[in-house]
Structures are given as structure tokens and as C-alpha cells.
Amino acid sequence: MQLLCDKVALITGAARGIGRAIAEIFAAHGAHIVVTDILEEEAYAVAAAITAAGHPRAIARRLDVSDPQAVQAAIEVAAEEFGRLDILVNNAGVLRPHLILEMPLEDWELTFQVNVRGMFLCSQAAARQMIRQGRGGCIISIASACAKKADRALGAYAASKAAMLALTRVLALELGEYGIRVNAILPGATDTQMLRDVTDAIPGMLDALRAKSVLGRIATPQDQANAALFLASDLAAHITGEGLVVSGGEFMDT
Numbered sequence: 001m002q003l004l005c006d007k008v009a010l011i012t013g014a015a016r017g018i019g020r021a022i023a024e025i026f027a028a029h030g031a032h033i034v035v036t037d038i039l040e041e042e043a044y045a046v047a048a049a050i051t052a053a054g055h056p057r058a059i060a061r062r063l064d065v066s067d068p069q070a071v072q073a074a075i076e077v078a079a080e081e082f083g084r085l086d087i088l089v090n091n092a093g094v095l096r097p098h099l100i101l102e103m104p105l106e107d108w109e110l111t112f113q114v115n116v117r118g119m120f121l122c123s124q125a126a127a128r129q130m131i132r133q134g135r136g137g138c139i140i141s142i143a144s145a146c147a148k149k150a151d152r153a154l155g156a157y158a159a160s161k162a163a164m165l166a167l168t169r170v171l172a173l174e175l176g177e178y179g180i181r182v183n184a185i186l187p188g189a190t191d192t193q194m195l196r197d198v199t200d201a202i203p204g205m206l207d208a209l210r211a212k213s214v215l216g217r218i219a220t221p222q223d224q225a226n227a228a229l230f231l232a233s234d235l236a237a238h239i240t241g242e243g244l245v246v247s248g249g250e251f252m253d254t
């Protein structure tokens with residue numbers, strides 16, 4: 001069964017990792033995809049691979065989510081190429097780990113520029129487009145389980161992800177009347193370049209993270225993409241304003 005037949009989805013940061021896995025599974029479920037990233041060549045390669053696999057058409061665009069003009073242009077591309085936009089996935093993100101006492105201001109600001117300003121700009125532009133279309137829509141943001149816990153050296157990242165969760169709830173509240181659902185996914189440690197950049201620098205960290213999951217493994221990008229597929233589909237038609245933790249039980253609410 002195809003869960004996203006003929007839907008149009010724009011995914012940010014989709015050149016690799018979790019974003020790429022989301023683009024691939026959405027396409028396999030019948031969606032047309034706008035693959036966006038600052039990594040232009042890689043984004044085009046992802047779109048080409050999706051189309052070559054025989055799925056509905058995928059196109060790619062370079063997009064820095066912190067640039068308002070570029071965001072507006074990307075949303076317009078989706079509408080021009082595919083006639084509308086049904087789903088936005090705010091996946092683009094950066095992680096610059098530093099202890100608070102050593103945090104360079106530029107890394108603090110970059111983290112908020114991409115993770116929070118990017119989510120705000122893309123959600124605002126996508127919501128305006130969805131409201132013009134008059135047929136509802138869906139916004140999913142990839143936050144982090146870090147939003148809900150304290151990890152050393154993740155001050156900027158955790159604060160930005162908590163802001164994304166707060167923004168998810170306000171967006172859900174303000175956009176519900178237009179039939180637009182807004183949810184977040186809170187991944188635990190997931191095997192991507194972002195995680196490898198951290199774990200490669202700290203011997204033993206990957207094993208320590210693995211041990212924290214009650215299921216005994218690190219999440220795959222596909223684990224996160226499966227959650228996104230569910231939230232984007234009509235199976236989640238009455239779910240909005242929520243944050244779904246996908247962490248193999250690494251983090252449980254008390």
C-alpha cells in the first residue's frame with residue numbers, strides 16, 4: 001500500500017543521512033519529492049537516484065534554509081513543478097559540540113540560524129502556500145531527544161532542538177484551522193555523518209551510545225524515516241502538535 005500517493009513533499013537537508021532516507025521512503029510511497037540541501041551535487045544525485053528507481057519524479061534544488069529568499073523560491077519551485085506542496089520536512093540541521101564555557105559565539109549562532117530560523121522560515125513559507133491551496137498539509141520537523149535531556153557539550157544544539165519542539169506546538173495551534181498538521185520527531189543517536197563526526201573524535205562513544213538503547217543498537221536513518229512516513233500519512237490524520245521520540249528506549253518520559 002502506498003501511503004503518500006501523489007503527494008508533493010519538500011525535504012530540507014535531504015542530500016544525505018536522515019533527510020535522504022525520508023526522501024527515499026516518501027518516494028517509494030508515491031510522493032513527488034523536492035530534494036533540497038546546501039550540498040547541491042549530492043542533492044541532485046539523490047533526486048536522480050529516486051527517479052531512476054522508477055518512483056514518481058524527484059527534483060533537486062540548492063537551499064540554505066536560513067536564507068528567506070531562497071526558502072521562498074524553493075517553495076515556489078515545488079508549486080510550479082508539481083502544482084502544489086502537501087508536506088514539508090524540516091530536516092536540515094547542524095551540530096557544533098562545545099562545553100558552554102568554551103562555546104564560540106559563531107557556533108551558537110550558526111546552530112540557531114540553521115535549526116531554528118531555518119525551521120521558522122520554511123514552515124512559514126510552506127504554510128502560506130498550503131493555506132493558498134486550501135487543502136491542508138503537513139509539516140514535520142526533525143528535532144532531537146536532546147531537546148528533553150542534558151548532555152555535556154550539547155548546550156546550543158539541545159536549546160535549538162527544544163526551541164523547535166516549542167515552535168512545533170505553536171505552529172500546530174495556529175495552523176490547525178487550515179487543516180495543517182504539525183509534528184516533530186525526536187531521534188536518539190542515529191547512524192549518520194553527523195553522529196560519526198562526534199563519535200569518531202571520542203573513542204568508545206559509539207559503544208556507549210549503543211549500550212544506552214534498551215534495544216541494543218543505534219537507530220538507522222530508516223528508523224527515523226519510517227516515523228516520518230507515518231506522521232506524513234493519513235494514518236496520523238488526528239495527530240498534531242506532538243513530538244515522537246525514536247530512540248530505541250534510550251530516552252523515556254517519566
Ligand SMILES: NC(=O)c1ccc[n+]([C@@H]2O[C@H](COP(=O)([O-])OP(=O)(O)OC[C@H]3O[C@@H](n4cnc5c(N)ncnc54)[C@H](O)[C@@H]3O)[C@@H](O)[C@H]2O)c1
Nearest residue numbers: 013017018038064065091092093144187189190192193194
Ligand atoms: N544523527 C543523529 O544522531 C541525530 C539525532 C537527533 C537528531 N538529528 C537531526 O536529524 C537531522 C538530520 O541530521 P543527520 O543526522 O542526517 O545529519 P547529516 O549531517 O548527515 O545531514 C544534515 C544535512 O543538513 C544539511 N544542512 C546543513 N546546514 C544546512 C543549511 N543551512 N541549509 C540546508 N541544509 C543544510 C547538510 O548539508 C546535511 O546534508 C538534523 O536536524 C539533526 O539535528 C540527528
